[in-house]
Amino acid sequence: MSQDAPKVDTSLSDGVYARVRDLLREGELVPGQRVSEADICSRFNVSRTPAREAIHRLLNEGFLTAGSGGRPVVAEIDIDRAEEIYDMREAVECLAARLAAKRARTNDLLDLRRILDEQRDGCENEVDFLEINDRFHGCIYRISGNRYVQRTASILLVSAGMIRGSTQGQYNYDSWSLSEHEAIYRAIENGDSAAAEEAMRRHTRNGRFQRIALITNQKER
Amino acid sequence: MSQDAPKVDTSLSDGVYARVRDLLREGELVPGQRVSEADICSRFNVSRTPAREAIHRLLNEGFLTAGSGGRPVVAEIDIDRAEEIYDMREAVECLAARLAAKRARTNDLLDLRRILDEQRDGCENEVDFLEINDRFHGCIYRISGNRYVQRTASILLVSAGMIRGSTQGQYNYDSWSLSEHEAIYRAIENGDSAAAEEAMRRHTRNGRFQRIALITNQKER
DNA sequence: AAAGCTTTATTTGGATACCAATCGCATGGC
DNA sequence: GCCATGCGATTGGTATCCAAATAAAGCTTT
Structure with missing residues (x-):
């Protein structure tokens, strides 16, 4: 189908x-x-x-x-490497969002909508969240239609997930992610590539600072 | 040493x-x-x-x-793939330039300066130009200090070079590249990351439209 | 006993041979 | 002329073997 x-x-x-x-x-x-x-x-x-x-x-x-x-x-993910990952992620994710806003069709929007609904309703624990988060971002990569974006962003997404590996349990996932995902979705739905890029930039920067702060705290404990 | x-x-x-x-x-x-x-x-x-x-x-x-x-x-580099390459290149090269402007030390600036001098004085033919161009951009990747940027940008640089493979000889290299490289260098020298990013954006977009136009013409010939 | 040297064991890159599945291509039958 | 069968080429995977490099263990010497 x-x-x-x-x-x-x-x-x-x-x-x-x-x-x-x-x-x-x-x-x-x-x-x-x-x-x-x-x-x-x-x-x-x-x-x-x-x-x-x-x-x-x-x-x-x-x-x-x-x-x-x-x-x-x-790979040891120290702060330096985490910064590298997030610098790169911001660039590539923002590109993905911009392209997705230009190229999304109704089917693509439905896919995203479905993932968001799942995040709102069926996100019980951190593992669920990470799985759904992966799907949301992965879906945007796919919609972007750019194979280089897809490949690199997927790598960075998993790499960023490995940062979490060293800060497990301290990460409250549900407070901010959903609303930011919704904002990204709305921009894509409206075909507004600049807004999508900006929403994604906020999203990645937010995640970035939360994670980096956790690493720093952990290191100093 | x-x-x-x-x-x-x-x-x-x-x-x-x-x-x-x-x-x-x-x-x-x-x-x-x-x-x-x-x-x-x-x-x-x-x-x-x-x-x-x-x-x-x-x-x-x-x-x-x-x-x-x-x-x-x-890989067949049709227009679609070329667009993907250039979309991605713009994002990654701009990031590289921004990071390089923040991190460049005097040695790094000397390296860049040397390459620019070489481009001004000893760039006789297209092969020379491509080799020097690779070195200039590769140097910026290195200065950026970001391994993901380095890896991805290198791939994209060579991929973009493969676009030239299908438009050989039609590409006048010396008219615009040097001045744009100089602009990027000045921004990095001044530590002005926003200016470096903007200069790099102009540079990649310029290259992009020249190449895409050539592909289009070639296809319609 | 600690430092330094020697020997041994792991590990990896590479070469080679082999097998099975798959696909292209050509030949041959209809 | 067209379809089917079959043969060869290509690739992923397995298994062995070898050489170089490194880590670990053991021995020696002071």
């Missing part, structure tokens, strides 16, 4: 990549931890080839970094 | 990746052309392992796309 055939032909490498990324987001793998090929192989019962490809991709995208001897470790 | 040890421990995969990317930029590989593992293996005398990794990375970064049967082909 909808025009997007999900194309889940998921090669094994892609699957491993996605699952490791999930482990990172869930905090199952913590910053600084070694991630060896053997780990991945045994954890997912795959051979070295897909494990290597997944690890290389994660390295290339900044989720893992080269530790001593070039061995991959989970 | 200088603080940047180039760290040319270049794994074979990275080398193959870089060399294929050069082939793409030089137009040695043309859009739509198949790029098989066997091609890469024989061309660079490497085994399938590094060839596969290079190809996967190029696919992931959009230089190659999945053709029929998921087989990699050189």
Whole structure:
């Protein structure tokens, strides 16, 4: 019915990549931890080839970094890296919002509306919120129609989620997110790209300062 | 002596990746052309392992796309893709310029100044120009200090260079680039991030419309 | 006992061989 | 002329093997 055939032909490498990324987001793998090929192989019962490809991709995208001897470790997200992520996120998310406002069709608006309703009604805990938040932003990336935006923004969204990994539980999610999402939606609905960009800028900056403050507090405790 | 040890421990995969990317930029590989593992293996005398990794990375970064049967082909840069590249480039380059204006130190300014002098004095042909242009923009990415900017902007810079591949020879490089680069440099030198961003925006938009126009003309010829 | 050196064990990049699924293409039958 | 079958090419994945680099353990020496 909808025009997007999900194309889940998921090669094994892609699957491993996605699952490791999930482990990172869930905090199952913590910053600084070694991630060896053997780990991945045994954890997912795959051979070295897909494990290597997944690890290389994660390295290339900044989720893992080269530790001593070039061995991959989970990236440490200190304040510097968090600032880099948020600087980049603001630029790319604002672009996504602007493009989405120009290109959104009624189906796209319905998709967004549905996600917002879900956020309003069925967002019980932080895990729910993060999942729905991902869907909302991911939907905007898709609507933007720009493959580079999509790829980069997705990486940054997960990376920002990893910041939360080090500030777990201190993050009250429901107070401000919904109203800001609504504002972004309205701008997109009106086809007002400048307003969409501005609403998204407020949204990302708000998230940014909340997270950065938490990191700072945590570091000084 | 200088603080940047180039760290040319270049794994074979990275080398193959870089060399294929050069082939793409030089137009040695043309859009739509198949790029098989066997091609890469024989061309660079490497085994399938590094060839596969290079190809996967190029696919992931959009230089190659999945053709029929998921087989990699050189990405066709039609107008749609060119628009995507330039939309993204504007966002990321402007961010790079803004950050660079905030972070540039005297050494960084000297680096930029040197590149500009080279562009003024020793820029004989289009190949020279592209090489120097890459260095100028790449230097700004470096100064920005943001790894995500660096990675993404580099990809987009080469991707934009591939647009030129289909409009070769029609592109008069020396008339406007130098003065715009100078404007960007002055803003960075003054630490004026807003001016740097604005100068960079003008620069990318100028390049954008010139290239897009060329593609359009070419298509209609 | 602590510092330093040596040896061993892990780990990764790479090469090679092999297999299965898939797709393109060509040949052949209708 | 058109469709179907089949063969070859390509790719993802597995399994082994090897070399280089590094970490860890153990030994020596003072």
